[in-house]
Structures are given as C-alpha cells and as structure tokens.
Amino acid sequence: MTAMKLENVSKSFGPVEVLRDISLTVEDGEFVVFVGPSGCGKSTLLRVIAGLEDATEGTVTIGDEVVNHIPPAKRGIAMVFQSYALYPHLNVRDNMGLGLKQEGQPKSVITERVAKASRMLSLDDYLTRRPSELSGGQRQRVAIGRAIVREPKLFLFDEPLSNLDAALRMNTRVEIADLHRTLSAAMIYVTHDQTEAMTLADKIVVLRDGRVEQIGSPMELYNNPANRFVAGFLGSPSMNFLKHALQDRADVTLGIRPEHLRLGGAGRVQGRVTHVERLGGDTNLLVRTSADERLTVRLFGQHDASVGDDLALDYDDQHAFYFDADDQRIAS
Amino acid sequence: MSARLNRTNVIAAHGVLILYVLIALFPVFVIVINSFKSRRAIFREPLALPDAESFSLIGYETVLKQGDFFLYFQNSMIVTVVSLFFILLFGAMAAFALAEYRFRGNTMMGLYLALGIMIPIRIGTVAILEMMVSTGLVNTLMALILVYTAQGLPLAVFILSEFMRQVSDDLKNAGRIDGLSEYRIFFRLVLPLVRPAMATVAVFNMIPIWNDLWFPLILAPAEEVKTLTLGSQVFIGQFVTDWNAVLSALSLAILPVMALYVIFSRQLIRGLTSGAVK
Numbered sequence: 001m002t003a004m005k006l007e008n009v010s011k012s013f014g015p016v017e018v019l020r021d022i023s024l025t026v027e028d029g030e031f032v033v034f035v036g037p038s039g040c041g042k043s044t045l046l047r048v049i050a051g052l053e054d055a056t057e058g059t060v061t062i063g064d065e066v067v068n069h070i071p072p073a074k075r076g077i078a079m080v081f082q083s084y085a086l087y088p089h090l091n092v093r094d095n096m097g098l099g100l101k102q103e104g105q106p107k108s109v110i111t112e113r114v115a116k117a118s119r120m121l122s123l124d125d126y127l128t129r130r131p132s133e134l135s136g137g138q139r140q141r142v143a144i145g146r147a148i149v150r151e152p153k154l155f156l157f158d159e160p161l162s163n164l165d166a167a168l169r170m171n172t173r174v175e176i177a178d179l180h181r182t183l184s185a186a187m188i189y190v191t192h193d194q195t196e197a198m199t200l201a202d203k204i205v206v207l208r209d210g211r212v213e214q215i216g217s218p219m220e221l222y223n224n225p226a227n228r229f230v231a232g233f234l235g236s237p238s239m240n241f242l243k244h245a246l247q248d249r250a251d252v253t254l255g256i257r258p259e260h261l262r263l264g265g266a267g268r269v270q271g272r273v274t275h276v277e278r279l280g281g282d283t284n285l286l287v288r289t290s291a292d293e294r295l296t297v298r299l300f301g302q303h304d305a306s307v308g309d310d311l312a313l314d315y316d317d318q319h320a321f322y323f324d325a326d327d328q329r330i331a332s
Numbered sequence: 333m334s335a336r337l338n339r340t341n342v343i344a345a346h347g348v349l350i351l352y353v354l355i356a357l358f359p360v361f362v363i364v365i366n367s368f369k370s371r372r373a374i375f376r377e378p379l380a381l382p383d384a385e386s387f388s389l390i391g392y393e394t395v396l397k398q399g400d401f402f403l404y405f406q407n408s409m410i411v412t413v414v415s416l417f418f419i420l421l422f423g424a425m426a427a428f429a430l431a432e433y434r435f436r437g438n439t440m441m442g443l444y445l446a447l448g449i450m451i452p453i454r455i456g457t458v459a460i461l462e463m464m465v466s467t468g469l470v471n472t473l474m475a476l477i478l479v480y481t482a483q484g485l486p487l488a489v490f491i492l493s494e495f496m497r498q499v500s501d502d503l504k505n506a507g508r509i510d511g512l513s514e515y516r517i518f519f520r521l522v523l524p525l526v527r528p529a530m531a532t533v534a535v536f537n538m539i540p541i542w543n544d545l546w547f548p549l550i551l552a553p554a555e556e557v558k559t560l561t562l563g564s565q566v567f568i569g570q571f572v573t574d575w576n577a578v579l580s581a582l583s584l585a586i587l588p589v590m591a592l593y594v595i596f597s598r599q600l601i602r603g604l605t606s607g608a609v610k
Contacts (some may be wrong), residue, residue, distance in 0.1 A: 007433060047505075050505075050509060051508075052505050052509075066544075071508070071511075072505075072508045072509045072511075073445075073508065073509060073510065073511030074511075077509065078509065079506070079509050080507070081502035081505065081506060082502065083500055083502045083503075084502075085500060085502035085503040085505070086506075087503070087506075087507075087521065088524070088525070089520065089521075089524060098510050098512075099509070099510035099511060102510055102511035102512060103511060146363035146506075158502075192441075
C-alpha cells in the first residue's frame with residue numbers, strides 16, 4: 001500500500017516556478033530521501049506534502065485520501081524541523097503533548113504516549129525543562145519526540161541534522177535509522193547532504209531546479225546514474241569528469257569515481273599531484289592531468305605521495321561512465 | 333570590554349552620555365525643585381534648591397484643592413493605557429498579516445500604512461472634529477482613544493512587521509502541524525517573541541499621548557473628560573499664572589508616565605534575554 005503519492009505536482013510563487021511536474025510514490029514503511037543542492041525545491045516539496053504550501057497544480061494523496069484541501073494538522077503527518085522549532089514557553093512534556101491535546105485526545109493517552117516517546121529517546125530526565133535549558137542534541141530529540149507521539153502515517157524531516165555538530169550528527173543519524181526500524185512508518189527526509197541520503201534511504205529522489213532527476217535505491221543511483229548531475233552529486237569525493245580523456249571522441253565526457261582510479265596499470269591518465277589529503281584510512285590525491293583537468297584519486301591505506309609527483313593512473317572500463325554533450329549518460 | 337575599548341574611549345563615551353543626560357533632565361529638574369518653593373523664591377532664584385525659608389507646598393495644596401485633579405489623572409491614564417492597548421493589539425495583528433501571509437496588495441498595504449508615519453494626523457483635525465461631532469463622540473474619552481490609536485498604528489505596524497518577519501517560520505509551521513489556530517500561533521508563539529519590539533512601540537507612543545494638549549483641547553474640553561495636561565491649563569491665565577500650581581501639576585504628571593515606562597522597559601530587557609529557537 002502506498003503511504004503517499006504525488007501526481008504531477010507543480011508549485012510557483014508568482015512567475016517563479018519552484019516545482020515542475022513532480023510525480024512519485026512513497027510505500028508504507030519506506031524511508032525516502034529528497035536530496036539536491038540548495039534552492040532545488042526539496043524543502044518546498046516537503047512543505048507541499050505537509051500542507052504548509054498549496055500545490056499550484058497536481059494532487060497530493062496521503063494514505064488513500066487526496067489531501068490538497070486538508071489542513072496540515074488533519075493530514076496524519078508529523079514534521080521535524082531544521083531549527084527544532086520547539087515552543088519556547090512550554091516544557092519538554094508539554095511540547096511533545098501539545099499536538100495530541102489539540103487533537104482532543106484524553107489525558108491518559110497523552111501521558112502514556114509522551115512517556116513512551118521520552119523513554120525511546122532517553123528524555124525522561126528532562127521532561128520538566130524548557131527548551132532554552134537543553135543542548136542542541138536534546139532539543140532535536142524533543143523535536144523528534146513531538147513527531148513520534150502523534151503516531152503519524154507519515155514522518156517528514158526537514159534537514160533535521162544541519163544544526164548539529166559532526167559527531168552528534170552521526171549519532172542522531174543512527175538514532176533516526178533505528179527509529180525507522182522500530183516504528184516502521186513511512187518517512188520522508190530532506191537533506192542536501194549526500195552522506196545522509198546514502199546511509200538512511202531506501203529510496204533516494206534527486207532533485208534539481210524543481211525537477212526530479214532520478215529516483216532509485218542508493219546503490220542504483222551510485223552504480224547507474226542517469227546523468228552527469230546525479231553522478232556528480234552522489235558519492236564523496238565526487239566523481240571526476242574528464243572532457244579530454246577520450247582522444248577520439250571530443251564530445252563525450254568520461255566519468256570516473258575517485259575510488260575507481262588506481263596507480264600504474266596502462267596509465268591512460270597522466271598527471272601531477274597538486275595536493276595530498278591524508279585521512280589515515282584513505283589518502284586523497286588531487287591531481288592536475290596532462291590535459292589540464294583536475295581530478296581526485298582516492299587510495300585506500302596510507303601512501304607517501306607528495307606534491308609535484310608525476311603519476312600514471314588507470315581504471316577498469318566497467319567502472320567508467322560516459323556522458324554526451326547534454327550531460328546525459330550514454331552506453332559507451 | 334577592555335579588549336575592544338580602551339580607557340580613554342570609555343571615559344569619552346560616558347562623558348558625552350552624562351552631558352546629554354544632564355541637558356535632557358535639566359528642565360525636569362528645574363520644574364521639580366521650583367514646585368517645592370514659594371512664589372517669591374521661584375522668581376528671585378529660579379535655580380536655587382528649596383531651603384527652610386523658601387520651602388512651600390502651596391502649589392501642591394492648590395492643585396489638590398482646585399479642580400478635580402484626581403479625575404484628570406484618571407482620564408489621562410485611561411486614554412493612554414487604552415490607546416496603547418489598541419495600538420499594540422491592532423498594530424501587531426496587522427503586522428502579522430503583512431509579515432506572514434502572501435496576498436495581493438500586501439506591499440501596497442504596507443506602503444499605505446507607512447505613509448501614515450509621514451503625514452501628521454493634526455492636518456486632519458477639522459475633519460476629525462466634524463466626524464466626532466456627527467458621531468456624537470465629542471467630549472468623550474472614546475474620541476481621544478480613537479484618534480490616538482489611529483495616530484500610533486502606522487509606526488507600530490512598521491516596526492512590528494519588521495520584527496515578525498524575523499520570527500522563525502519553522503516555529504509557526506510547527507504550530508500549524510500541531511493544529512494550533514492562527515490566533516493561537518499569533519498570541520502564544522509570535523507575540524512573546526516580539527515583546528521587546530512591543531515595548532519599544534509602547535514607549536514611543538506613550539509619551540506623546542500623555543503629553544498631548546491639542547486633541548483634548550479640541551475634542552474633549554469638558555470638565556469631566558479633561559486630561560491632565562489640559563487640566564493644568566486652568567492655572568495658566570491670560571494675565572496671571574499660578575506658577576506654583578502649574579509646576580506642581582507638571583511634577584505630579586511625570587510620576588504615572590514614569591511608572592509605565594519602568595514597566596515597559598523591564599519587559600524590554602526580559603524580552604531580549606529570553607531564549608527562543610535554536
């Protein structure tokens with residue numbers, strides 16, 4: 001059964017088209033990530049699903065109900081915001097319980113669900129505190145708790161980890177993945193961070209300029225990108241694009257991921273090291289090729305390359321991608 | 333502090349500020365000290381502090397005996413407080429609408445309201461008087477309250493809408509998803525966060541309303557609706573002025589407005605220090 005379905009959704013603000021003809025489905029229990037650079041319309045799309053913005057055209061279906069004209073609170077959704085958006089005048093318990101109170105749930109239900117959520121998120125010690133007395137990570141957990149207690153059909157996350165520091169981001173990412181396993185509700189998650197997209201998603205929707213570029217599982221998109229944009233957006237460090245690597249075909253760009261380049265071999269790519277990043281587990285070499293293009297090589301383990309070294313690089317043909325002049329993927 | 337400002341700068345800045353305070357407070361100081369002196373002492377040595385010989389409460393006695401000063405106080409207080417209430421209520425609501433909702437003519441409406449800041453309301457006095465006469469509101473406190481509310485709204489909308497734009501959209505949207513009505517979002521989430529701006533608007537509007545002589549004189553000169561400023565005028569005659577009484581009345585008039593100011597400025601500080609989003 002589908003949890004959410006968009007059909008030909010468009011949205012414009014005056015003359016500015018933000019979303020163009022977007023159709024997609026989210027199955028029950030699926031974790032879908034909208035990813036794209038800033039300004040691609042991913043947050044607007046989420047707000048259209050939430051009902052905070054009206055779609056200019058198209059229909060939004062949640063469960064089996066068309067919700068275009070239903071207010072956000074009655075759509076059976078819950079949302080977690082980037083800036084947490086906790087109510088500053090309420091303590092943690094009331095922050096989590098407010099939505100249920102507005103629904104008119106009896107007190108016993110509210111108490112029980114808040115207790116369950118706070119146990120799940122280990123917030124028990126903080127229930128009487130105000131948001132201003134909590135750390136960033138705790139506030140984000142309260143925001144997630146506020147969503148959980150509603151027991152929605154669909155969770156919406158709007159860049160929930162952007163305000164956290166790196167270590168906390170990793171932990172919270174794992175917590176969200178755990179949460180998804182425990183609740184088995186459908187979730188839609190918006191981010192500009194490809195790592196979050198790759199690690200969390202069952203299905204990734206790549207957006208650019210208000211259009212869907214490609215939809216698929218993380219590995220499908222990684223192994224089989226439809227065009228140069230998707231290829232370059234997913235994977236870190238991002239894919240190298242070499243315009244002059246294929247001498248005989250001037251209009252074809254070769255795409256090769258940094259981890260698929262290796263030293264030596266036939267030496268189809270020649271270059272000189274311009275910078276070395278040593279990460280311990282990996283070594284990244286930034287190289288300027290003989291055709292004066294920049295590329296990144298990701299080598300596993302530690303290498304004692306230094307700036308100015310001349311390198312001969314090679315790759316397996318099965319890992320090479322080819323793009324035509326319009327940036328579309330072509331077979332060979 | 334010391335890392336960014338050296339000692340000379342600190343002293344110079346404080347010197348300028350202290351000088352300004354002295355200049356600004358000097359007239360008030362002269363009024364207050366002379367209100368405690370006998371008539372002769374006021375004219376002989378206007379700048380001297382009251383001493384055992386010149387000390388006199390005759391001005392205050394006159395003020396409290398003559399006229400209905402308590403009533404004037406009450407009228408001024410009602411007019412000021414009710415006008416401020418309406419200015420803040422309607423101003424904040426209009427500001428919220430302008431800041432929050434996209435509708436046709438939003439910008440035009442904002443500009444139209446801003447126009448009110450530039451055009452003094454007194455230009456329309458004759459029309460206002462005609463309107464008050466035909467609605468039968470002449471010589472009522474309501475007439476003054478309406479005029480002052482209209483006078484204060486443009487600036488209030490202008491300042492508050494700027495502040496409301498800064499309130500996190502996420503917070504308002506979280507409220508919408510939790511099923512709060514737009515009114516609850518406005519009153520419970522947005523208003524507490526713009527409290528410092530509300531206090532600023534209140535202080536800006538309070539003093540001109542309290543001190544105004546023009547509209548009370550024209551719209552509500554009757555004895556039972558006189559405001560304090562208008563009431564004080566009975567001591568200023570064409571040929572003889574009872575300076576003791578005038579100065580005492582003015583000294584008394586400072587007190588309530590000071591009390592209101594203290595209330596609002598405490599709000600101002602509390603608003604600045606309360607934690608909001610993030």
